[in-house]
Amino acid sequence: MSETNTKVLFKSVPEGAATVDNFDVVSEPFDLEAASAALTENKVLLKITWLSVDPYMRGRMRKADGPKSYSLPFSIGEPFAGHGVGIVVKSKSPKYVEGDAVVGFIPWGNYVTVSGAAITRKINIPGVPDLPHETYLGLLGMPSFTAYVGLIVLGKPKAGETLFVSAAAGAVGQVVGQIGKRLGLRVVGSAGSDEKVNLLVTKFGFDAAFNYNKHTVIREKLAELCPNGIDIYFENVGGATLDAVFTLMNVHGRIPMCGMISQYNGAGYGIKNLGAVISKRITIQGFIQSDYLADHNDAFFKWMFEHGLDGTFAYEQTVANGIENIPNAFIGMMEGKNVGKQLIKL
Amino acid sequence: MSETNTKVLFKSVPEGAATVDNFDVVSEPFDLEAASAALTENKVLLKITWLSVDPYMRGRMRKADGPKSYSLPFSIGEPFAGHGVGIVVKSKSPKYVEGDAVVGFIPWGNYVTVSGAAITRKINIPGVPDLPHETYLGLLGMPSFTAYVGLIVLGKPKAGETLFVSAAAGAVGQVVGQIGKRLGLRVVGSAGSDEKVNLLVTKFGFDAAFNYNKHTVIREKLAELCPNGIDIYFENVGGATLDAVFTLMNVHGRIPMCGMISQYNGAGYGIKNLGAVISKRITIQGFIQSDYLADHNDAFFKWMFEHGLDGTFAYEQTVANGIENIPNAFIGMMEGKNVGKQLIKL
Missing domain, CATH: 3.90.180.10 (Medium-chain alcohol dehydrogenases, catalytic domain)
Known part of the structure; x- marks a missing residue:
């Protein structure tokens, strides 16, 4: 045959x-x-x-x-x-x-x-x-596990805190935002088109979102959408977005770093506000999801079977x-x- | 009177x-x-x-x-x-x-x-x-407690690892280096004069040290002195030193960030190599010593009374x-x- x-x-x-x-x-x-x-x-x-x-x-x-x-x-x-x-x-x-x-x-x-x-x-x-x-x-794949590890294991979220997610309409970001909402966070996202921004708010339940191609003074827009500062930044893009975030992070903020898609092709943006890490006692944790499989994969499936498959969780x-x-x-x-x-x- | x-x-x-x-x-x-x-x-x-x-x-x-x-x-x-x-x-x-x-x-x-x-x-x-x-x-003051917290509590050192300390001849750096040697680390330091570099090696027992005013291609010098990469960078200065360190950090490396003296007066160096934090799963922890007093001050005094006052610990x-x-x-x-x-x- x-x-x-x-x-x-x-x-x-x-x-x-x-x-x-x-x-x-x-x-x-x-x-x-x-x-x-x-x-x-x-x-x-x-x-x-x-x-x-x-x-x-x-x-x-x-x-x-x-x-x-x-x-x-x-x-x-x-x-x-x-x-x-x-x-x-x-x-x-x-x-x-x-x-x-x-x-x-x-x-x-x-x-x-x-x-x-x-x-x-x-x-x-x-x-x-x-x-x-x-x-x-x-929904149950590697990007969702990445979202789970970054937000729950490393982000250590507490209800009422503000979470900002970049590349929020991507495979990881959409799950980060929806987990965040279920944990009682204020969730703000950025994406690269009005269509995606609309999706974040109407479909994924983000509290606010903006198009970084339109609002190029990122710090200003972020400050407006995060009036209580940022407690957790789920980092997917690097560059100017990250630099703006440093100025808005709260004391004892957490930055799980998952990707810097803006820099994969070799861009050379220089981060100027890293000093905020000291004055605000920020934790930055670079991570690769596979390091966490052994300890957290079962808990991830348990969480997703319970919350991700309840019919209210959107997935694009x-x-x-x-x-x-x-x-x-x-x-x-x-x-x-x-x-x-x-x-x-x- | x-x-x-x-x-x-x-x-x-x-x-x-x-x-x-x-x-x-x-x-x-x-x-x-x-x-x-x-x-x-x-x-x-x-x-x-x-x-x-x-x-x-x-x-x-x-x-x-x-x-x-x-x-x-x-x-x-x-x-x-x-x-x-x-x-x-x-x-x-x-x-x-x-x-x-x-x-x-x-x-x-x-x-x-x-x-x-x-x-x-x-x-x-x-x-x-x-x-x-x-x-x-x-020796028993705030800078030494800062050294203890940054290296022992946050740096999580393991014997055989390589520790790099900037501003190594300063109040904090000299203690970081000496604690590191007692924990079995390879200890490398940078300082701003030949006199200080000499002190690091002859008095504080650093394995190697360099004058950053003389060796301005910091990455090259650091690579030479840290042939097995850097596991812990005790960050005191920021700027070009930090940027060079990112390229030499080992997987799962730790960077306790204690100060950026080079930037206190408003310098604007842009960090380009932060992406290494992801691929190498680096932990960056900004900290202020006073946050750790309640939990670690007694242990610090105990450690220092035992090791810091044994007559072999130098203090400038x-x-x-x-x-x-x-x-x-x-x-x-x-x-x-x-x-x-x-x-x-x-």
Whole structure:
């Protein structure tokens, strides 16, 4: 039985923003029976149903001998990889059987062979709500876990405090804001278009939001929307926004730092107000969600099953159809064209 | 019995660096018997023996209606105040008797009347080593407590790690470095003269040190002296030093931020490498020592009595004689002319 297997390979390192030239979409004939027969001990053959593309991947599109970072660079000529969902077609792992739906960290292709260790969770199991596959990459996915860790574990929120979130209509920001509202915070967000700002207030329940492309004197707008100062800043963008925030933070404020999307392509804004960290005894905590999986992932699922799936929690996602559309979806996401979580349906 | 009482008053707000014109040294006749007789309930009349001058005081030399900070501004026309030691001349507080030697937060004068609540510690008490008064402003004083909190409580040092300290020959830095050595760290320091650098290595036992006025490409020099990267940066200066440090921090590094003396006079260096906080999961903790007194002051004294007074702990101080010399001593300290802790002997 011969089918086609399409893969997306890392072709070249971007200079500045990524372009389609940095991706190689290749299709080849795929013999499912032969692949099943060739499977070795502890390996699993998956048919992928959904893939996730995320901004951190831009950081992995670098030279193998470049600066060290928290994640390894992708290898030129090899498939990209990320979080995805698939169905087990054939298993030589004792933990999985044919038909299992699983979430894992997997290469980008229609059919992929992974080690059992790459699978992080079986999702069609008794006692757990029967949810669409993409929910495990979206509302219950890595960006939501990032939101949970940054706001609850590191932000240490207290009801009545003011939370400001940048890139608030993104995959992480929308969840940060909604968790914040459920914890009794005043929640203020920034985003890059009027459409997104509208979504923040009408759909996600933010108390206030502004378009940073329109209100370029960020400090002034933020001061107006945060009359009691900022207690927690969930940092996603860096640059001028962060610099303005420092001047408005309250004493003993917390800044979980999750991303600086404005600086991923090598911008060079110089932060001038860092001295506020001392006078206001601010805590800045840089973090990568994966460091917190072991200690907090179960609590995250518990919280989300209880609060995130109660029907009042909104979730926006942008879906691109077909693995061959990953390059354009990724590039669009880095330019802020997506709303909410960017997903790929295979 | 008439004596002279000399006070130092806050005359005017500096523009940029403080000058002698911002201080008013006034001498007036002082009738000790009359002052004793006039003492009201819970007040104590002290004859001051030693006063402390510290860089944070520059931050209090500001307009009453200026930006809020962690400490209140000094009041124009009123005496400066800070940590000091004195002998109780007359007491209407039930807690103190004539002859007690006490440490407290007190106005700058030869004779001062304070409330009992301003006194933080009696120092001539049974069971405690009999130490010179100035030791309670120096080795056992606020800057050493700052060093203890920043390094031990916030820095969370582990033997074998690398600690970098800026302004390392200052009141705080010299103690940070020596505590670090006793905890098994590799300790590297920076200071502003060859004389100070020599002191760091020969007297305080630093593993390496450099003169930042000579090695202006700070990153290069730091990389050479910290071949295994930096795990803890005890931040005293801000600016280009901090920016270089970000590029050399190790994953899960910690930066207790205690001061940015380079920026107290309003310099505007822009930090470009803050993004490292995310990829390296760095913790930045701004702090003010007084927040930690209630929970950690006893442990600090215990640690210092055990390790700091064992005869192997070096301590440098610069002493100015006479209260009338405070303005020049303060100005010199802000220019880095002092070595170690700046004290005033009355």
